Amino acid sequence: MSSLDDRSKVAIVEAASLSYPVGARRELQTEGQAIRSPLLLLNGWAARVRVLHDGRRQFISFVLPGDIMGHYTYPDPVATSTVVALTDVQVCPLPDSTELPDLERAYSISGALDEACLVAQIIRLGRFTARERILDLIIELFERLSLAGLVEGNSFAFPLTQEITADALGLTSVHVNRMVQQSRRIGELCWIAGQITLPDLPSLRSAIDRSTTTVRPWSALPPMPVAPSRN
Amino acid sequence: MSSLDDRSKVAIVEAASLSYPVGARRELQTEGQAIRSPLLLLNGWAARVRVLHDGRRQFISFVLPGDIMGHYTYPDPVATSTVVALTDVQVCPLPDSTELPDLERAYSISGALDEACLVAQIIRLGRFTARERILDLIIELFERLSLAGLVEGNSFAFPLTQEITADALGLTSVHVNRMVQQSRRIGELCWIAGQITLPDLPSLRSAIDRSTTTVRPWSALPPMPVAPSRN
């Protein structure tokens, strides 16, 4: 739980009041384009993605509620990758942090977490087997969603198709499917109808080598700034 | 070529005067440990690396002369990954940028470039074939070294073993070896005795889909702050 001073909180609530919806599959940011304003994702899932000339597609990272996109601190920043909405989402302009050291710090921490996710993704793609990649990604998302207050017990809404999961993990959807089925049979993973349940997270976590990849409990922003359920 | 004001240049020269050597295989930074001071690499090659419990190893990114490590802007930063010297290196403390907006900007840009390299690495590992991974990495290093003034014509010193290259690319050294030999036979790559020559960079570059992965010509710091040859 990050502690923000009142002025920062006000700034966030104010920004959230300017939120607007963006439909699934729409681009929130386009690679190579100047960034008008950095964004804060309030609701839904998005992802950074790159598509190669021959159609191969790689998702770089996922953007979850509470995450920020396009926040760079040098002048005239340019988006380094396309960000696409995976579901219908709600976004708002990121409140300016000048004069608000608490926000500044929160953004800085958020950036460090982002980087940690990129590193985790590199480890997955470079040295994990298909099974490990799938489970590790799911655990990571579980933990991040958990910080955002979007996990109920040991299950959470998982809006990704197997195809998208495959394109995030450097696999084919066919292979993801087979591995998931295997995990289902063992009972280590329950993934039905856009809902994932992890019956035994601790044992899963120790089965996969997540070493220091663990998301630390320094949340960048208060869980779900404008969530309907809490506050 | 970044333009720094005089005070910033002085700060760098001053820091460089505090440089010290670190032997190959020594750790410059240890994952999970508090960062005393961020560092500037003046000479030699280093790499961010993670080793899994069962010994699998993945290099995350390479640190080249002029690059910085451990520069985080939140209080009490912790190293998110181990940085190890791949060759004998020369490092110095990174000059503090408070009160020096030019330096501040340079660091910020350097951070953005770092991120771009992580993204490039994700694309390589996720969607490139072995041949593409090797050539793409070599091209990236070529371009980065080029900005640092470490490329002569179309060749440069390449101190990595095939084993390390493999551990950077999510491959085995055996397979790297075979692919490299193939590239050698075609004449697209000449890699002998720690020296790489790219006879036809443009055609190579178009053969590999490096799309927007291209390193932009905003160099973070003046090429080789204290290089012996220039200045």
Next chain:
DNA sequence: CGCTGGTTTGATCTTTCTCAAGCCGTGTGG
């Protein structure tokens, strides 16, 4: 001269991909 670290080669095995088809649930128009 014999180590040592790095490269090369061969044979075989495994993981993952490719292609192709079938299935299932949902939504839509007749």
Next chain:
DNA sequence: CCACACGGCTTGAGAAAGATCAAACCAGCG
């Protein structure tokens, strides 16, 4: 209410990329 089109999931058979294991080679070096 049915038909059928669509997106996503599932299954099978065969192919390919890359891993594994093991050994030989080769240069520099103490």
